Amino acid sequence: MWTERSPRSLMGDAWRRFRRHRPALFGCAVLCALLLTITLGPFFYQRYLSYQLHASGSPPREANPDLRSLIDHFDLRAILKPPSMAHPFGSDDLGRDLLARCLYGGRISLAVGLAAMLMAIALGTAIGAIAGFYGGVIDQILMRLTDLFLALPGIPITLLIVYLFRERVVGLLGSREVGVFLLMVLVIGGFAWMSTARIVRATFLSLKEREFIMAALALGVSHPAIIVRHLLPNAFGPIVVAATLEVGSAIIAESTISFLGVGFSPDTPTWGRLVTDGSQYLQAAPWLALFPGGLIFLTVLSINFVGDGLRDALDPRR
Amino acid sequence: MLRKRIWTLMTVGMLAATLLSACGGNSAPMPTTAPTTAPTAAAGTAVVEPTAIPAESPTPVASANSGTLKILYSQAITVLNPYLSSGSKDLDGATIILEPLAHYNQDDELVPALAAEIPSLDNGGIAADYRSITWKLKSDVLWSDGTPFSADDVVFTWKYCTDEATGCVWTSLFANVEQIEALDATTVKITWKQPTPNPFTTFVSRSGLILQQAQFANCIGANAMQDTNCQAANLAPIGTNAYKVKEFRPGDMVIYEKNPNYRDAANTYFDLVEIKGGGDPASAARAVCETGEADFTGNLQVTKAVLEPILAAGMCDTVAGGSAGVERINFNFANPDPALGEQRSEPDQPNPILNDLRVRQAIAKAIDRQMIAEQLFGSSGVPTCNISVIPQAYTSTSLTCERDVEGAKALLDAAGWLMPEGGKVRERDGQPLRLSFQTNINALRQSEQAIIKSNLADVGIQVDLEAYDSSVFFGSAADNEHTMHQFFADLQMYSNRPMDYGLDSYFQAWICAEVNARENQWTKANDLRYCNADYDALYNQFVSEFDPSKRAELAKQLNDFLINDAVVIPLINRLTPNAKAKNLDGPTHSSFDSMFWNIATWKRVP
Known part of the structure; x- marks a missing residue:
């Protein structure tokens, strides 16, 4: 006896598999919560903090302070205070609210992570696709380039580039924050595309021998169209997985650069910078390093879980 | 299998997190x-x-x-x-x-190092007309390679440093030297161009260490940094x-x-x-x-x-x-705008904002020294209004420097920097009042920067903070462009102290002749590019005065001149x-x- 069943699609299957991957669901939930908190949270939190500061007798300079001015507000009655109602994440050596700083820093850290990921994926996909599709000399050149980049020591080169070109980029763009942001994204993204390129190339190498590509070639479809319309959608799975993993490593890279003191200006509290500043006080005020460190940990862990889940879900052999 | 491992991992992670937060919770109320x-x-x-x-x-x-x-x-x-x-x-x-002829001890007294005794008017070491000083040297001194030390080494050190191509950074200490001669193996006579009341600037303390002639004889001039043997000698000088x-x-x-x-x-x-x-x-x-x-x-x-x-x-x-130095903020009197390219921070490019005395005074008034001292330094620093705090007898007592926010705002208004309706940053002719502020990377200095940034925001000045690694910031200008010597910013913070009791070289850091510029490779002492004929005149009066009590009076005047002209903002006397x-x-x-x-x-x- 036949019952009516909705047709199963590739994406539907993937989603079903993804839902069964509990760590991935957990990661998704945490990530969404973090993103929501960082994007929308400040609107509520700046009111709350402003109210708390008024109540504690250290009112902010402006009537309706935004997050940017609150992170620089000194509450001298709360120097190195542990988490409390007024300062849920505690306060630092100048009485600045750590939660406000974490929220502000989270925006930058996540923005850098996502932008660097997009850059790495775009670059990696383009290079991998060209190398994989055309093969031959082009493939050789591009893959040796990839090997070259893989052989470069990432952190020292990154530090060198940021150090050498920061002034120039900032000068060109006229704004510190934008300039440094762009440079960080370019540098982090520019050193993270290699694995994506290899994955995409490998996928393309196997796909391009399939019948449907032969058919497309025989029909005279142009090469770019074949790459974009026929090959890329089939390589979507591995790319998405690489992308998620890339976000995590980009956040770590940004934290490392900020931790080492190059990168954003010293009053921009990215998560990495907060950990650096807090590391001075591990004994007197451990929360200063633990909270931002925990946020980096949680974010990267969640993203990696999601990546794992996607890998399993998008693999049709499972 | 994989899933199982992930779960184990997560459990362990959660456990660790719980433990950590528990620790935090326990220590927190303490x-x-x-x-x-x-x-x-x-x-x-x-x-x-x-x-x-x-x-x-x-x-x-x-x-x-x-x-x-x-x-x-x-x-x-x-x-x-x-x-x-x-x-x-x-x-x-x-x-x-290495050793100088004499060191200063903890009581600011001279103690002989390579010298046998400290020259004075009484023992005839210092000439009655203050035109020369004669040092008697110890006779039994050997270099670490076993060769004997002699007065020729002292003379050589002078020649070494005063050769322009050597790139010596202490030429200022020899500026007044006309002649240094070895009268015999253990006697050195220094003749001054101008009579000097304080002859203990040359070959005294860590800035007057004596080099071995035998080792550096071929290193005078351009060889000093280029020749391989000289490079090796710079890394391992033979000493006494x-x-x-x-x-x-x-x-x-x-x-x-x-x-x-x-x-x-x-x-x-x-x-x-x-x-x-x-x-x-x-x-x-x-x-x-x-x-x-x-x-x-x-x-x-x-x-x-x-x-x-x-x-x-x-x-x-x-x-x-004593004092380990005065933590200070230097104003840049030259324009550090990167758009100027090679002309950046050159002395002939006046700073469009800071050349106005009222702006500098407003900045000085807006800064809360008391808070910096209390919150950051504790027992290791006290607020100071003076840039010269040692020796005690030479320290001015007439200045006060309470924070005065309203006064600062009034000065900025008077200077034409007005707060736009509903704005946070003052403007003049559509230009925001925005300054860059650099220092080295150091948690204390970054906290100071944060306080100062907030202090200045209170009066409507926007500050862009910048911090460089200490080895870069204090490093030599030849290697990079983020040093305090080049000073490619509007404000910079560091601490400094006098090298010698006479304060001559300390107050020299604000005279026109010492202005740092590209042409002298930023090796001079005046990183502020401050140049004021009145200050130079007062300084010349100071260095040519011989009577100690009058010198003390002039030192106080020099200090007050710098503070009243808001050339530099002393913040903390560090202890x-x-x-x-x-x-x-x-x-x-x-x-x-x-x-x-x-x-x-x-x-x-x-």
Whole structure:
């Protein structure tokens, strides 16, 4: 006896598999919560903090302070205070609210992570696709380039580039924050595309021998169209997985650069910078390093879980 | 299988997180200082003492194997030729090998080093017309290579530094020298161009160390930094002090060993002296005061909240006295706009904002020194209104510098910098009142920067903070462009102190002739590019005055001139910046010399 069943699609299957991957669901939930908190949270939190500061007798300079001015507000009655109602994440050596700083820093850290990921994926996909599709000399050149980049020591080169070109980029763009942001994204993204390129190339190498590509070639479809319309959608799975993993490593890279003191200006509290500043006080005020460190940990862990889940879900052999 | 592992991982992670947060929760309600540190202090002493005691040799005589003196320094030494670097780190590192004619001690008195006695009017060393000074040298001094030291070496050192192509950074100390001659092997006569009341600027303290002629004879001029042999000599100068270089890794550490030819080698206590540079001050303080890994650390520039619990561990003493320098903010009188390219921060490009006295005064008034001192320095610094705080007799008492926000706002209004309706940053002709502010990377300085940024925001000035690695910021301008010498910013913060009792070279840092520029490779002392004929006149009067009481009066006037003209903003007089292990005897404070001026006599005591 036949019952009516909705047709199963590739994406539907993937989603079903993804839902069964509990760590991935957990990661998704945490990530969404973090993103929501960082994007929308400040609107509520700046009111709350402003109210708390008024109540504690250290009112902010402006009537309706935004997050940017609150992170620089000194509450001298709360120097190195542990988490409390007024300062849920505690306060630092100048009485600045750590939660406000974490929220502000989270925006930058996540923005850098996502932008660097997009850059790495775009670059990696383009290079991998060209190398994989055309093969031959082009493939050789591009893959040796990839090997070259893989052989470069990432952190020292990154530090060198940021150090050498920061002034120039900032000068060109006229704004510190934008300039440094762009440079960080370019540098982090520019050193993270290699694995994506290899994955995409490998996928393309196997796909391009399939019948449907032969058919497309025989029909005279142009090469770019074949790459974009026929090959890329089939390589979507591995790319998405690489992308998620890339976000995590980009956040770590940004934290490392900020931790080492190059990168954003010293009053921009990215998560990495907060950990650096807090590391001075591990004994007197451990929360200063633990909270931002925990946020980096949680974010990267969640993203990696999601990546794992996607890998399993998008693999049709499972 | 994989899934199972992930779950295990997660459980472990959660457990760890719970544990961590539990720890945080427990320690959280505690008062921050004493109780949390007490257990670590006890643990620290318990661990270290047993190892420390056997290390001290039971024989009281300083002989045989006396071990290593471990010193931590906030910056790493990069060169040991003291004439090619103005960094305190390099001068201090060189002081362990080389000697001047005389050192300043902890009481700001001169003590002979290579000199046999201190010249004075009474013993005829200083000429009655103040035109010359004659130094009698010790006769039994050998260089560490065994050759005898003589007056010719002193003369050579002068010739070495005053050759323009050498690139010597201390030419200013020889500016007044007309002639230096060796009357005989142990007598040096310095003749001045102008009679000088303070003849102890040349060849005295860590900025007057004597080089060996034999080693540097071929290094005068351009060879100094280019010739291979000279480069090697710059890294391992032959000296007369108690120690000589054993191993030098520039930018990291120097290991010195006993100099067997030192005149008092029998009483040199340590076999090795090791200076390790580059760690952060907090861990250096911990290494000396909590774990006992090191014996001495200079420049404890960490915030009060960090330092106090570390000192409470009780394994170290702070070395107190005088002034370790005045933490100050320098205004850039030249325009640091990067758009100017090569002309950036050149003296002929006036700073469009800071050349207005009212703006500078407003900035000085807006800054809350009291808060910086209380929140950040604690017992290691007091607010000061004066840029010259040592010697006491020369210190002005007439100035006050209370924070005055309303006064600052009024001055900015008067200068035409008005607050737009509903804005945060003042503007003039559509240009925002925006300044860049640089310093070195150091948690204390970043906290100071944050306070100052907030102070200035209160009066409508926007500040862009910038911080560079210490070795870059204090490094030589030849290597990079983020140094304090180039000063490619509107404001910069560091601390500095007079090198000699006479204060001549200290006040020289604001005269026109010392203005830093591209053409002198930024090797001069006036990084502010301040040039004021009235100040120069007062300075010339000061250096040509001979009567001590009148000199003191003029020093006060120079100080007041700089403050009233808002050339520089003194913030904090820094105290007790060094820490030594309790069993180390010898380190003293010296306001006018290296902290290692008497390193030959340092020893361990039970």
